[in-house]
Amino acid sequence: METSGTMDVRTVCLGMLTDGAASGYDLKKHFESTFAHFFAAGYGSIYPALSSLCEQGMVNCECIPQDGKPDRKVYHITAEGRTFLLKALENPTPCHKVRSEFLATMCFAHLMPDAQIEKVLDSRLEDCAYYTKMISEVEASCMQDWPPGKRFVAGFGKAMIEAMKTYVEENRHLLTEESASKSATG
Amino acid sequence: METSGTMDVRTVCLGMLTDGAASGYDLKKHFESTFAHFFAAGYGSIYPALSSLCEQGMVNCECIPQDGKPDRKVYHITAEGRTFLLKALENPTPCHKVRSEFLATMCFAHLMPDAQIEKVLDSRLEDCAYYTKMISEVEASCMQDWPPGKRFVAGFGKAMIEAMKTYVEENRHLLTEESASKSATG
DNA sequence: ATTTTATATATCGAACTGATACTATGCATC
DNA sequence: GATGCATAGTATCAGTTCGATATATAAAAT
Numbered sequence: 001m002e003t004s005g006t007m008d009v010r011t012v013c014l015g016m017l018t019d020g021a022a023s024g025y026d027l028k029k030h031f032e033s034t035f036a037h038f039f040a041a042g043y044g045s046i047y048p049a050l051s052s053l054c055e056q057g058m059v060n061c062e063c064i065p066q067d068g069k070p071d072r073k074v075y076h077i078t079a080e081g082r083t084f085l086l087k088a089l090e091n092p093t094p095c096h097k098v099r100s101e102f103l104a105t106m107c108f109a110h111l112m113p114d115a116q117i118e119k120v121l122d123s124r125l126e127d128c129a130y131y132t133k134m135i136s137e138v139e140a141s142c143m144q145d146w147p148p149g150k151r152f153v154a155g156f157g158k159a160m161i162e163a164m165k166t167y168v169e170e171n172r173h174l175l176t177e178e179s180a181s182k183s184a185t186g
Numbered sequence: 187m188e189t190s191g192t193m194d195v196r197t198v199c200l201g202m203l204t205d206g207a208a209s210g211y212d213l214k215k216h217f218e219s220t221f222a223h224f225f226a227a228g229y230g231s232i233y234p235a236l237s238s239l240c241e242q243g244m245v246n247c248e249c250i251p252q253d254g255k256p257d258r259k260v261y262h263i264t265a266e267g268r269t270f271l272l273k274a275l276e277n278p279t280p281c282h283k284v285r286s287e288f289l290a291t292m293c294f295a296h297l298m299p300d301a302q303i304e305k306v307l308d309s310r311l312e313d314c315a316y317y318t319k320m321i322s323e324v325e326a327s328c329m330q331d332w333p334p335g336k337r338f339v340a341g342f343g344k345a346m347i348e349a350m351k352t353y354v355e356e357n358r359h360l361l362t363e364e365s366a367s368k369s370a371t372g
Numbered sequence: 373a374t375t376t377t378a379t380a381t382a383t384c385g386a387a388c389t390g391a392t393a394c395t396a397t398g399c400a401t402c
Numbered sequence: 403g404a405t406g407c408a409t410a411g412t413a414t415c416a417g418t419t420c421g422a423t424a425t426a427t428a429a430a431a432t
Contacts, residue, residue, distance in 0.1 A: 007287035009419075015294045025380050035293075038286040045419055047382060072380070089298050092305040094287035096313065096350075100224040101193035101280035103342060107221075108201045109335030112275050119278040127282065148360050149295030156289060156353055163349030164282075167342055174334050194387075211411050231388055233413060252396095258411070 009041045010049040011088045014058055017077040018085065021062070024050055024073065033138050034150065037131050037157040050075055058084055106175065114176045121172050128165040132158060195227045196235040197274045200244055203263040204271065207248070210236055210259065219324050220336065223317050223343040236261055244270055292361065300362045307358045314351040318344060 016022065016030055024046050031041045050073075053059045058081035064072040077085075102124055109117050135157050143151065198221070202213055210232050217227045236259075239245045244267035250258040263271075288310055295303050321343050329337065 007290045012290050015290070018294070018297070023380075024382090035290070038284045038289040040283065040285075040420090042420065042422090043380095043382070044384080044421070048418095085294070086297060089291055089294055090302065091287075091291070092302070093309040093313075094291045094306060096284070096286040096288040096310065097226065098224045098282070098284055098346075099226075100282040101277075102282040103224040103339045104193045104198050104201070104221075105275055105277070105280045106335045106339050106342075108204070108271070108275055109338070110333040111204065111272060116276065116278070120280060123279040124282065127279075147296040149292045152295070152357055152360050153289045153292050155357060156292075156350075159349055159353040160284075160346060163345055164342075167345040171338055171341060174338050209411075210413090226389090228389065228391090229413070230390070230415080234387095252411085 007088060007091070007094055008049075009045040010053055011085065012039060012041070013046060013049050014053060014077060014081050014085045014088075017059060017075055018082070021074045021076045023075070033134065034154075037135065037161070038153070053081065057081075109175045117175050118172075121168055121175070124168055125165060128161050128168075131161050132165075135161075193274060193277070193280055194235075195231040196239055197271065198225060198227070199232060199235045200239060200263060200267050200271045200274075203245060203261055204268070207260045207262045209261070219320065220340075223321065223347070224339070239267065243267075295361045303361050304358075307354055307361070310354055311351060314347050314354075317347050318351075321347075 012035070013027055016027055024043065027046055027050075028041075028043060031039065031046070035041075050059065050061075054061050054075070057078060059075040059077055062074045062076065064074060102120065105112075105120060106117075135154050139151075139154050143154075146154075199213055202208065202216055210229065213232055213236075214227075214229060217225065217232070221227075236245065236247075240247050240261070243264060245261040245263055248260045248262065250260060252258055288306065291298075291306060292303075321340050325337075325340050329340075332340075
């Protein structure tokens with residue numbers, strides 16, 4: 001039974017709750033904004049995570065009845081939860097993984113028509129723009145409340161996205177026939 | 187029944203087989219070297235993927251008996267497989283996801299002792315060095331055989347890792363008390 | 373009037389991860 | 403001469419996560 005060392009969805013939820021009590025819905029919003037560029041999670045992960053944390057006494061659940069709507073379940077971290085979190089943070093080698101269908105696709109660019117390649121690259125740049133904007137917006141709205149770690153993480157995201165954008169812009173010509181014929185004729 | 191559009195393990199295996207017939211074991215080596223920095227996959231994904239591709243006629247399996255050892259199963263892509271792959275490559279918006287326990291940990295750096303933070307950052311830099319070396323080595327050994335797409339992807343990996351390294355080195359001081367006290371006293 | 377957006381919880385199949393199991397040879401180390 | 407490790411090879415499985423979907427209500431927009 002491995003109970004420490006992994007920063008899984010459960011542990012990240014626990015961490016988020018150190019900033020104050022919140023519902024699953026609230027946590028989802030963090031996963032969609034601040035955490036979106038490096039740790040996405042959906043309801044299918046968040047709700048079971050909160051249930052499991054509750055069972056194990058890491059959090060307490062406060063059910064707030066609402067008329068018509070289902071109860072709002074607000075979770076509070078417990079002392080046990082804090083201890084567990086600190087233990088999880090002790091892992092000296094947390095991973096950083098990339099799963100890129102984009103790069104997998106580009107590996108087979110020689111099987112694709114140029115127009116298709118261009119579309120894929122354009123969509124990647126759009127994605128970069130989206131994340132850059134999103135990070136800047138969350139920074140603008142809550143930077144002052146953030147501990148240094150979150151600032152570091154936001155800056156990290158912006159730096160990586162900027163690097164991606166630059167690389168794609170500067171090297172996309174390598175992928176198309178256009179450049180192949182140019183280098184052949186020129 | 188969604189049969190196209192996703193670059194999952196099955197489709198990537200199929201793509202790898204366009205470079206020539208191979209066994210599951212052979213494919214694993216590609217996942218561990220060339221693809222390691224952006225699309226990891228283990229036997230638990232590869233073998234079921236090949237079985238499923240075989241059932242659907244995307245690949246043919248050639249069983250080569252070996253004395254003592256289990257049969258070596260070499261997979262060849264079929265015409266149907268090629269068609270399927272081209273269809274999968276048509277997705278104009280393939281994703282690029284990051285899953286970082288490292289960044290999740292750094293979000294809670296204010297709950298960690300400085301020495302622990304330093305260890306995490308050092309291990310990240312080691313990881314950067316490992317991947318940079320690995321990509322350079324595979325580039326050195328098989329760059330000449332590669333289509334432009336794979337060169338682009340290798341360069342992409344190196345650029346991103348370099349950006350990560352630079353960012354960590356230049357901003358790690360933001361995470362420790364040391365800098366906090368320095369800015370308070372200085 | 374109807375669609376969209378927001379609040380809010382929850383489930384489920386499909387996919388994937390990481391570890392492990394099994395067989396066999398060869399090489400080094402103790 | 404035995405133990406351990408690397409390489410070659412196939413395969414499974416529990417646990418985790420992903421993406422989509424279902425349920426319910428209400429305000430706001432079209």
